[in-house]
Amino acid sequence: MAKERKIMCDCGGILIERKMKFEEIETEAMVCPKCNFVTLTKEQADKYVKLKQLHKLIDTERKIIRIGNSMGFTLPDGLQEFGAEVGRKVKIKALSQKSFKVELIS
Ligand SMILES: [Zn+2]
Known part of the structure; x- marks a missing residue:
């Protein structure tokens, strides 16, 4: 990750980076350890979009x-x-x- 930046949650907690699963895709997200609020930074969102694209491409049946x-x-x-x-x-x-x-x- 580039520069670490603290993001404060509305509940007062500090969001931490954690692996999360969205629609079967595991990616990094910012999670509040207090209230479990989840959000994505722009970098994380870009990465998620790419990953989703990759899954769409590759998750198929093929024949040998x-x-x-x-x-x-x-x-x-x-x-x-x-x-x-x-x-x-x-x-x-x-x-x-x-x-x-x-x-x-x-
Ligand atoms: Zn919170």
Whole structure:
């Protein structure tokens, strides 16, 4: 985070940054520890909008296809905006028997 700035809640509490879940999307927000009031700073809101966009792009069903002697699946073109591009290296890690994560590495 850039510069820390204290935001006071109407109840007198000081808002603290915390991870929150909005519509299944986990993002940072400012939360009042006293009354649980939640708000987003402009930076947090921008980040949330981007994240929401990413979820919209990627949270879909896809079919595994054959690519030469391997299997693969396609990625939506819009992912380029998030740094995915042909030639970029990715790290794949198993999370469970049925899920894995794909991480863009530089
Ligand atoms: Zn409060």
